[in-house]
Amino acid sequence: DVKVTQSSRYLVKRTGEKVFLECVQDMDHENMFWYRQDPGLGLRLIYFSYDVKMKEKGDIPEGYSVSREKKERFSLILESASTNQTSMYLCASSFWGSGDTEAFFGQGTRLTVV
Amino acid sequence: ELKVEQNPLFLSMQEGKNYTIYCNYSTTSDRLYWYRQDPGKSLESLFVLLSNGAVKQEGRLMASLDTKARLSTLHITAAVHDLSATYFCAVRALNTDKLIFGTGTRLQVFP
Numbered sequence: 001d002v003k004v005t006q007s008s009r010y011l012v013k014r015t016g017e018k019v020f021l022e023c024v025q026d027m028d029h030e031n032m033f034w035y036r037q038d039p040g041l042g043l044r045l046i047y048f049s050y051d052v053k054m055k056e057k058g059d060i061p062e063g064y065s066v067s068r069e070k071k072e073r074f075s076l077i078l079e080s081a082s083t084n085q086t087s088m089y090l091c092a093s094s095f096w097g098s099g100d101t102e103a104f105f106g107q108g109t110r111l112t113v114v
Numbered sequence: 115e116l117k118v119e120q121n122p123l124f125l126s127m128q129e130g131k132n133y134t135i136y137c138n139y140s141t142t143s144d145r146l147y148w149y150r151q152d153p154g155k156s157l158e159s160l161f162v163l164l165s166n167g168a169v170k171q172e173g174r175l176m177a178s179l180d181t182k183a184r185l186s187t188l189h190i191t192a193a194v195h196d197l198s199a200t201y202f203c204a205v206r207a208l209n210t211d212k213l214i215f216g217t218g219t220r221l222q223v224f225p
Contacts, residue, residue: 030211031211033213035215040123040217041217042120042202042215042216042217042218043157043202043204043215043218044215045212045213045214045215048210048211048212048213050210050211056210056212058212059214090156090157092157092213094211094213096211097211101162102147102159102162103147103159103204103213104159105156105157106156107155107156108156
């Protein structure tokens with residue numbers, strides 16, 4: 001069974017704090033993704049990584065950074081949390097390349113910034 | 115830049131009826147996915163469509179892909195309450211593995 005594990009289900013942080021969201025996958029996937037999900041907006045891609053230390057910006061990278069030091073772990077960092085970053089954050093992973101490999105998702109982290 | 119649009123955003127339908135969800139995308143792609151999300155849960159993969167004319171079916175759901183029109187449809191046949199969920203399409207950007215999602219369609223099936 002593919003497993004994508006996010007470190008927290010719920011998180012409450014104060015404005016201005018540095019926040020780390022962690023994601024670990026156990027299927028040796030090359031690709032890892034961070035999305036945020038907001039009502040009426042669907043899932044929006046924040047960052048994508050296709051290999052260790054490699055990353056690409058998604059549609060909404062402002063205010064976020066990422067780190068991928070090991071293949072199985074992909075971290076999302078909010079450098080200085082703001083209330084408009086209150087959202088559900090979803091991590092996903094997939095194999096690289098051709099074929100019908102889909103992305104597998106973690107359970108999500110609901111982040112509230114107060 | 116790849117954009118993915120889904121409609122409708124919300125669909126309320128009676129049990130036993132048929133309906134279709136549409137997914138349009140703006141640039142060429144070679145892979146399209148449909149996912150389901152139950153309230154409070156994560157996303158579950160339903161279908162992967164790889165080529166023009168591809169059709170896949172699972173139970174009361176059937177997905178199809180027209181790459182020339184850049185359109186995928188998710189057809190629901192004789193809806194039942196268990197199908198109530200939010201459905202997302204996602205498109206792989208060509209030459210990368212970036213996955214771009216649509217806004218989702220919240221489906222509610224009532225008796």
